[in-house]
Amino acid sequence: MRNRNLWYWLFLAPALLALAVVVILPLAYGVYYSFTDWNGIKTPSFVGLEHYKALFAEEEFRDALWFTTKFTVVSVFLINFFGLSLALLVTQKFRTNNILRTIFFMPNLIGGLILGFIWQFIFTKVFASVGELIGVEALEGWLSTETTGFWAMAILMSWQMAGYIMVIYISFLEGVPQELLEAAEIDGANSFQRFYHVTFPLVMPAFTVSLFLTLSNSFKLYDQNLSLTGGGPYNSTQMVAMEIFKTAFVENAMAFAQAKAVIFFLIVAAISLTQVYINKKREVEM
């Protein structure tokens, strides 16, 4: 009998230990530190809700939160729009289908840091050349204002993630039975009606998956933000993840940064739990 428990814990131990030391313990410490004056070195003493009051009063954090929210809304819309369009396109019977899918998906294999650097070149140098060529001054200095910096990031993210979302939609679209579409066509449904009444309801679960994937990915964005705009000009395109990093490792305000990190966790967890809730509800309905 004891032998039966021994193998169980031996099999579990490495993964469980890693989870405990790498995720659970730091999270617990993090929540505790956020209520103290911890600075990384000295013994922390309790300060109550001080940091939480301060962080919502701090302009830099509020700006980052607002910028992140705006960016998330816009990029979720764009990524899903392009992702679904590409998926509908490459599920037609083209000879070039496979190569098209391969190309659209490609950016996802390359790290966000490197992609951001490539696009920094496009937005600063290539846009300037194009602007000169066609005589449009608006194409110059794209990364030096907040508005164009915002759109630069939205373009980068749509270009990168549309192919990822496309792959998800494809896996659902290919599950739509061909006979069903043919039957609808015989009954006189046009291509829009076929999409709206047959394909759409069957692809519905892909919407939830894609929506929340893009929602949490955009909200947590760091690498692309760092390498494309670096948060500039004057921190105006700085997102929450970068703001937390700076507070902690540049300004060395560890406990204050940790309070921001706890708020960040609560928002991301709320997004994900909403998804779980919606999925559960749909499973029940089905």
Place this chain on the structure above:
Amino acid sequence: MKKKKQSRIILEILGIILALIWLSPFYLMIVNSFKTKREMFEDTLKLPDVFSFENYTVAFERLDFLKTFFNSVLITVLAVAVIIIFSSMAAYALSRRGGKTSGIIFMLFVAAMLIPFQSVMIPLVSIFGKLEMLNRGGLIFMYLGFGASLSIFLYHGTLSGIPKSLDEAATIDGANRFQIFWHIIFPMLKPVSVTVAILNIIWIWNDYLLPSLVINKPGMETIPLKMFFFFGEYTKQWHLALAGLTIAIIPVIIIYFFLQKQIIKGVSEGSVK
């Protein structure tokens, strides 16, 4: 029927145009990486006068690319191997014994997926600093901690479909748990292992923030880390920076061309479940 065929051709042309637009950043990066500093200054749209590999020689050297590439391979291979071995074992234990304890532990792993890296990063660095584990070993252990959740989740789903009678038959033949797992169950998990490997390789190979906090020392840098410093140094010298970026991307593109089907399938399975 003819009209249908026509609209299909128009759509296909649209698809091809979009694909060219999608590729254009890579095209511009490569074309300009062959230019001299002066040519770059004049125009970024035309082709270079001469295709010179000089930028590449310089960038390759400054990136210390062989060493940097080796560092990335070392970290990625070890971390992914550790994740595959220990996640499949944990998922096996959880799915075979079941019960309340297993349910709670499984939920713990799944719930951990909700936690973004930034909310644990500060205490994590502090704890591992005190343990003097801010090194490669520590980094691989951290990857196990962050990667185990999704991997266990994927393995667990497949394991519930493998009948327990298989284990029981092997027990009667005198095999112990380790033998059953390694000789019978683990080989059956190969398709999930491929998915788990693909997802974790893409993540770890490209990861910047975690290694920048853990192994940020000369001689240990992975490709993203080295790229960040390299870029900071050459930000006004785009001809070198672009050659560096191209070098960094080439290995990934080569592998992608050979394994594109498996990679796309793996990613879609990993995100849909």
